[in-house]
Amino acid sequence: xxxxxxxxxxxxxxxxxxMYTVYILKDRTGxxxxxxxxxIQRRLREHRFGEVITTSxxxxxxxxxxxxxxxxxxxxxxEVYLKSAAGRRFLKTKLPV
Numbered sequence: 001x002x003x004x005x006x007x008x009x010x011x012x013x014x015x016x017x018x019m020y021t022v023y024i025l026k027d028r029t030g031x032x033x034x035x036x037x038x039x040i041q042r043r044l045r046e047h048r049f050g051e052v053i054t055t056s057x058x059x060x061x062x063x064x065x066x067x068x069x070x071x072x073x074x075x076x077x078x079e080v081y082l083k084s085a086a087g088r089r090f091l092k093t094k095l096p097v
Contacts, residue, residue, distance in 0.1 A: 020075035022082065024065040024091065027058040032091070036079040040066070064095055 021040040025033040025047060033055050037043040044063060050056040069075040081087045 020069045020072050022067045022069070022075050022078045023063055024082070024095070025055065025058065025061040026064045026095070027061045029059060031058055033058065033061065034079060034082045036075045038072070
């Protein structure tokens with residue numbers, strides 16, 4: 001059985017597949033992008049090739065954090081939280097410098 005939520009700070013490769021992923025990208029300048037998707041590999045490809053308007057100007061975006069969920073509703077709630085002031089404070093304690 002897949003857990004309702006797992007959390008992982010991504011250092012390198014080794015991705016597991018879950019139904020919905022909340023993720024954070026960080027570029028060379030320190031800019032963050034927070035998103036949610038049902039297909040993390042496809043979404044990362046879209047970011048890398050400039051197909052996402054909001055990340056097209058980011059310099060070398062890297063996946064630095066992800067959480068996986070079994071329902072879209074839970075993933076979306078978490079994405080909204082991470083975009084809030086409280087979520088940004090939470091991320092300061094979790095993300096690598």
